[in-house]
């Protein structure tokens with residue numbers, strides 16, 4: 489594929505100017521709809537490049553006679569996006585160009601996208617359950633980690649753990665319930681023989697933390713990897729580690745998806761950390777607020793109003809059942 493702007497450059501000075509123009513253009517959108525789409529992508533933490541490549545579509549006398557430069561490229565999805573309006577004359581022309589591009593470059597993925605279809609893209613990119621918990625985009629303060637970012641990091645953790653446990657098997661111990669999705673994904677990214685077991689804790693005001701559901705497996709002499717969703721003060725983790733150590737495993741390490749390092753009160757040895765995050769309350773990908781929002785495919789900070797509303801109940805269909813359990 490030939491880049492139109494580079495093709496035109498004859499001398500080093502021209503080349504330099506052309507490259508400068510490209511980098512300037514990056515944030516100079518030709519159309520307000522493009523700026524809007526870029527903002528939409530940024531909000532959902534979907535990586536994008538603006539017009540990174542031009543595809544020659546027709547040649548005359550050995551020279552390029554027609555080019556097509558799709559508006560966006562989304563590297564994580566390997567997808568080109570051409571934005572379009574409802575104006576029929578434009579749509580027809582663009583459709584023709586897209587068809588021609590697909591014929592000439594069959595390995596290129598491209599979609600022609602109407603404004604009303606932006607949200608449909610999300611379901612293709614793993615954001616499918618965004619409205620399952622009656623959460624509107626305007627109730628989300630900030631998305632901290634996108635599904636693509638989470639999956640990429642989980643795959644890395646899996647590779648690293650597989651290397652470290654080469655030639656041996658291990659037991660993954662998850663603390664319910666926040667661990668549900670992370671453990672399922674991590675286990676499938678680890679290429680060693682492994683068993684999975686769960687612990688559940690209850691936090692009682694007068695008794696402190698205690699185990700409300702114990703492990704089924706005997707961990708004595710086994711390599712144990714404790715998997716946690718988030719380490720905050722470290723109190724929970726410290727309690728679990730002390731309990732497990734008494735059972736004399738061959739080794740005991742910790743893998744936490746999220747680490748709120750600045751909140752730490754008790755030092756705990758976390759060997760594998762997915763992401764270090766700032767001191768904000770987060771939900772999604774297993775993490776809850778009053779048992780809600782675990783099924784969000786991303787990890788986000790919610791607007792203050794959502795927590796206030798939950799206190800009063802309007803977002804909860806059955807506030808008593810859902811709110812009584814607290815979060816674990």
Ligand code: IMP
Nearest residue numbers: 719720721722723724769770775776816
């Ligand atoms: P720690 O004992 O203070 O380290 O707290 C750990 C537990 O608190 C985690 O296992 C979570 O269940 C919960 N937790 C801490 N921070 C968050 C958060 O931002 N969102 C959801 N749950 C959290």
Ligand code: MG
Nearest residue numbers: 663666717816
């Ligand atoms: Mg937890």
